[in-house]
Amino acid sequence: MPKIKMPKGTPSIDMTPMVDLAFLLVTFFMLTASFRTAEPVTVETPSSISDKIIPENVLMVTLDKDGRVFFNLSDPEARKEMLNEMLQKYKIGLTEEKIEEFSFMSTFGCTMQELPAYMNTEAAKRASFPTQGIPTDSTKNELLDWLSFAATAAGNTGRTAFEKAKLKGGEPKMEDFKPKFILRVDSKTLYKDAQTVIDVFRELNLNNLNFVTSAEAIPVN
Amino acid sequence: MAQIAESGGGDHGKGKKRAKKGSTHVDMTPMVDLAFLLLTFFVLTSTFSKPKVMPLAYPAKPKVNDPIPPKANNVTTFILADDKVYYYRGEFYPKSRPGENGPTELSEANFGSGENSVRKLLASWNEYVIKNKAELDKKLDKKQIADSTYENRLNKLTVEREAVKVLIKTDDKALCKSFIDLVDELKIASIGVIAPTELSAGEKELLKAKN
Numbered sequence: 001m002p003k004i005k006m007p008k009g010t011p012s013i014d015m016t017p018m019v020d021l022a023f024l025l026v027t028f029f030m031l032t033a034s035f036r037t038a039e040p041v042t043v044e045t046p047s048s049i050s051d052k053i054i055p056e057n058v059l060m061v062t063l064d065k066d067g068r069v070f071f072n073l074s075d076p077e078a079r080k081e082m083l084n085e086m087l088q089k090y091k092i093g094l095t096e097e098k099i100e101e102f103s104f105m106s107t108f109g110c111t112m113q114e115l116p117a118y119m120n121t122e123a124a125k126r127a128s129f130p131t132q133g134i135p136t137d138s139t140k141n142e143l144l145d146w147l148s149f150a151a152t153a154a155g156n157t158g159r160t161a162f163e164k165a166k167l168k169g170g171e172p173k174m175e176d177f178k179p180k181f182i183l184r185v186d187s188k189t190l191y192k193d194a195q196t197v198i199d200v201f202r203e204l205n206l207n208n209l210n211f212v213t214s215a216e217a218i219p220v221n
Numbered sequence: 222m223a224q225i226a227e228s229g230g231g232d233h234g235k236g237k238k239r240a241k242k243g244s245t246h247v248d249m250t251p252m253v254d255l256a257f258l259l260l261t262f263f264v265l266t267s268t269f270s271k272p273k274v275m276p277l278a279y280p281a282k283p284k285v286n287d288p289i290p291p292k293a294n295n296v297t298t299f300i301l302a303d304d305k306v307y308y309y310r311g312e313f314y315p316k317s318r319p320g321e322n323g324p325t326e327l328s329e330a331n332f333g334s335g336e337n338s339v340r341k342l343l344a345s346w347n348e349y350v351i352k353n354k355a356e357l358d359k360k361l362d363k364k365q366i367a368d369s370t371y372e373n374r375l376n377k378l379t380v381e382r383e384a385v386k387v388l389i390k391t392d393d394k395a396l397c398k399s400f401i402d403l404v405d406e407l408k409i410a411s412i413g414v415i416a417p418t419e420l421s422a423g424e425k426e427l428l429k430a431k432n
Contacts, residue, residue: 019253026260029260029267050274050405053274185397209278212272212273213272219409
């Protein structure tokens with residue numbers, strides 16, 4: 001019997017279609033990806049059937065599962081205004097550079113006393129900054145101050161954005177530019193802890209709150 | 222491997238310069254490696270489901286000289302304690318002052334979809350609103366009414382006499398998850414009036430007796 005000869009040399013495969021596909025997918029994912037900004041806390045939100053997406057101009061209070069309070073204001077300009085007011089009220093100094101950096105940060109959580117140290121920590125290490133979060137007790141309610149300054153500042157920037165949109169034409173609704181108040185709680189947070197934060201909101205007469213939830217299918221009967 | 226061979230530039234003048242024959246074969250492996258590396262990176266880091274928000278209006282803080290609010294009809298109170306859900310319908314009657322059907326007792330419910338689940342209970346209590354809402358939905362689908370009219374009618378419907386209104390009370394150990402689950406169930410049953418409030422002393426006693 002004659003031996004079957006194996007073909008010599010390496011068989012060459014045309015990889016072009018595969019490469020095409022790979023790059024197509026890369027492009028797709030690159031363009032659709034929205035990156036999460038680094039957050040100092042990880043929160044697992046409960047799920048609901050709501051399909052409203054998070055609005056643009058928001059004040060967000062985050063509660064982790066130990067009940068620590070964190071805060072975020074989406075608009076950089078309003079953040080700067082809010083921080084300046086807070087620094088003045090608590091008589092704490094920060095360099096111009098750090099104020100600028102603060103205005104582009106996301107969620108933060110520390111007492112006003114800790115703020116200079118918090119800002120001097122490297123951005124990557126802030127997640128492990130030892131803190132109890134923003135105090136909410138009735139004797140030293142810093143969250144109340146953050147919220148009230150933030151609400152005013154975000155209201156102002158919202159109004160200017162509205163005026164701008166009006167000049168551009170179309171019929172913008174003022175409602176879309178008003179700051180929204182969002183509460184992000186972990187599934188395992190005690191409701192009691194959330195209630196202290198909610199009471200702070202209510203103290204400022206901000207009664208329309210939104211809870212962050214992950215999507216869930218609507219049950220069919 | 223991936224270089225393109227170049228001929229030495231020494232032989233000028235010897236006839237015409239000729240284009241090289243045959244294809245210059247470029248090894249694509251590194252490029253493919255890179256492409257797949259990027260692909261994997263983007264697949265793993267991209268988040269698809271954007272978080273959603275669930276709106277919930279809290280009652281305003283009571284002021285000193287507020288008038289006493291009128292009693293609402295058809296109120297159901299849910300009490301979240303630890304990981305359990307209790308409810309009672311109508312007003313609260315303590316043992317010392319029992320109502321027509323005796324003192325109030327707490328019944329237990331659950332978050333499943335079977336017997337005694339919050340969903341089933343709400344669906345039967347709030348049938349009136351659910352039925353009317355289905356009609357409105359139909360009209361909206363057929364474009365017989367505008368979006369704004371639909372919303373107005375729906376808002377009116379949820380405060381009608383027959384519509385169920387809900388009070389949510391929580392004890393110290395209740396988790397946010399059960400609170401949100403409950404509000405979610407209320408929204409599924411299209412209940413429009415939801416008010417989270419504090420436990421009263423009488424309810425606390427009943428809870429203690431349950432545990």
